[in-house]
Amino acid sequence: MLGEAAVATVPEARAGEADGDGHMIVCGGGPLAHRLAVQLAALYERRVVVLVPSLTEDHGPRIAELARERPGSVRAVQAPRLDVAALELAGVGGAVALALTSGDDHANLQVALNARQLNPDLRLVVRVFNRRLGNRIEQALDRAVLARNPELTRAELEASTTVLSTSATAAPALVAAAVSGRSQAVQVDGRLLRATVRRAGEPPSGQELATVAAVGPLDEPGTGSSLLPAPERVGTERVGTEQVGTEQVGTDPVGAERVVLELLGDASTTARRRRLPGLPGLPFASLFSARLRWALAGLVALLALLAGATVAFTGQSPAHSAWLTVLDVLGIADPTDEGGRSGKVLQILTAVSGMLLMPLLIALVLEALGTFRTATALRRPPRGLADHVVLVGLGRLGSRVLEQLWDLDVPVVCVEADPAAVGVARARAFGVPVVIGDATQDGVLEAAKVGRAQALLALSSDDSTNFEVALAGRESVPRLRAVLRLFDDDFAENVYLTLRDSYPEAQTRSRSVAYLAAPAFASAMMGRQVIGALAVGREVLVIAAVEVARSPRLRGVTVADAHRPGLWRVLAVDLAPPEFRSPDLAQPRPGGPELLWSPPPGRVLVEGDRVVVAATARGLGLLGSRPDRPAREHHQGR
Structure with missing residues (x-):
């Protein structure tokens, strides 16, 4: 053989x-x-x-x-x-x-x-x-x-x-695919680098670094053009004896959409304030049911009416009348002969109101105790819940995705067949509703309010289960946005094409976790620090720190000439001396950031430089090979 x-x-x-x-x-x-x-x-x-x-x-x-x-x-x-x-x-x-x-x-x-x-x-x-x-x-x-x-x-x-962690690497791409309008972000040297879809004429929310891809047909970024397209040359500037073109980003035609990389502020300022574990921000509306709240409001209105009638019939001050009304309600005041027949009638009505107050107070106390008792237990989906994400599968990957959705304040309902799964305890701590049951069985997705959901995330450990869940969700809501976790690369692409053709008006994303995580593992094996991975359509863009001394294709060329459309682009240059450089650019430096973002196009990269690049998997492979040895093409399953 x-x-x-x-x-x-x-x-x-x-x-x-x-x-x-x-x-x-x-x-x-x-x-x-x-x-x-x-x-x-x-x-x-x-x-x-x-x-x-x-x-x-x-x-x-x-x-x-x-x-x-x-x-x-x-x-x-x-x-x-x-x-x-x-x-x-x-x-x-x-x-x-x-x-x-x-x-x-x-x-x-x-x-x-x-x-x-x-x-x-x-x-x-x-x-x-x-x-x-x-x-x-x-x-x-x-x-x-x-x-x-x-x-x-x-x-x-x-x-x-x-x-x-494969789950931590793949989670941002899955969240971005499931939640419309959400972007992916990675932390670089204490700042956030975000990939987001930008419409024509929309102002940037941060420093725009590069256009990653144009949005192609069927709302699939990167399918209409290659990744990391060449920037438009709008002029020249002289660097030494050479003339180097200057770049301009964001010059797309009217009506076009593109995926851009933006540099935001300090990553610590964007952190979400977390609630106490086990007490997921219990507001008044969660403590008491709507019927009890309406009953309490009606009783307060009745007492106000009785206090106003007392003022009208007795001529006493409002404060004194309110005080007497409260005493009558609580059964503290003595019977009075003053005020004539009208005063006696008011006192009787007030006493009757006091009789209504006692069972209402008992109901309020019991319901509040029940709410606090179940605060650490699994919650059921609220009746009026809508525009949420249904997350099926609370294993390792589902747990990571749940964390990110919770950090983004996206309403979530989880479905898990195993009560002892890794993410069930995390959902309980976050106060996220969980439906225990097999998502492929009748009534389980309906209990998760899938009919009013904005997206369905099928992240179980079985390919056929995820496919069946997506089909069941689409039968309930044909326009439901569906994101599937699939282990087999070829099967993931076939499922994507099938669901896209069957439901052309709905958004479908099939993700292979191995496909999303493999570029980060391969880059780390090659000795490059992987800062993060961003999914752009059905491709993966890796943000990595690369030593110029180990990359012959970067050594001795300018930043502008180093760019290769569809392969890599230099985003920043580390200004710190080699002996003082941080070993991990994913973490903030004690002395503050020292990266020069959007370096001048004419800057020459020398052997001692370290650069931050955005690259495809094939681009990272070429950066580690000799310039005279072309990389071989191969099929990339998705």
Whole structure:
């Protein structure tokens, strides 16, 4: 069979046969491992060894087929256990990078520790859902490398550890696809970089950096033109002995829409003020039902009427009359013979009103106690809820999406079949209504008020379930905006085309989480700091920090000449000296930001520079290759 030697099991593999020095290792048998191997081999032209738990389950057959198609660049090794022996037989001692793509945080961290012991210079990319634990492990592993190499600074560290979460990487794209008018944003050096759709004539809300794409047909950004189009040249300026064209962004024809990158202010000022956990801002309307509120308002109006009648018949002051009325209602005042027959009638009516007050007060107290008692329990969707998002699936990805929707103050109703799912506790803390049940069963989506929803997010762990949920939602509301999480890339594209053709007036988005997350993992394996990923239509735009010394295509050219339409664009240049640069541009620097955004087009990029680029997956691959070696084209499933 063609390429049969590229597929082996652990007992058959040998370290010397796996790959030579400089290869990369991917551990996992899921869609992320498959997509990552494709990008490393096709875009970055690196030799890859894939340690697969089984070549016959999950995406193992696809990885084996990839190894047969690319026998010189991809090798699939079946390793049921990722122990030290498996890592050694994959050639971890001569590898430059290792990616751990399993969904088990504990297993990934254990393999990462073993790999660091076997190869202290290894670059690690670890998939971890628990961000707090991941950050601590990342810092601990990097400190261990620095302790062994005291002559290195943190900026010079080659054997870095990058902790990424597929759910956190994919969540912004899913939220932006589901909620109309919402944009995606990533934090860069303490400021927010946002991708948003801009209509012709609409003023920017921040500093506009670049046009990412034009909005194509069927409301699908990026389908009408390539990503990162070339800016319009509107003039020239002299830099030294050269004349360099000056750029102008935002010059689209009348009526056109485009996706632009905007730079906003301090990221800390845009944070949403959170409520106390378990007490999701209980207002008066949530404490008491509408009937009790109307009854209380009617009783107050009756007391006011009685107090006014007392003033009219007795001639006493309003304050004194109101005081007497309250005393009569509470049964405190003594009977009076003053005021004649009218005064006695008023006193009797007031006493009767007091009899009505007692059961009303008891009802108010009981209802308030019941509301506080159920504040930490799962809420049911309110009766008048409308224009909300129905989120199906509260696993790891659904939990991340719920966080972002809650931060954006978007009303949400969740549907989850497992009461012990990861996101159920988070929904309870946020006070988000949750319907426990199978979304494919009759009545479950109706209980979530899908008929009045603005969008449906199907994020369960099963492709067929998500497809069935989307079809059920479209049967109830044909114009419902539907966003599906699908593991299989080809299936995701077929589902998108089918739903789009079946319901041409509705918006449909099918997202493969592996497709959204793979560029960030691949870039981290290549030693580039991935700041964030933005979904533009059905493509992924990666915001990354790139050292010019490691990118021959950027070295010695101007900012204007460095731009490649459809591949990458330089957004900013780091002005800090190399020895004082922050190792993580996703976090704010103690001394304040030092990035020069929208650098002059004539500025020449030199070897010591570090730049922030917006690039496609293929563009990042080209940035790491030699200028005389073109990148190979390959199919990108979506």
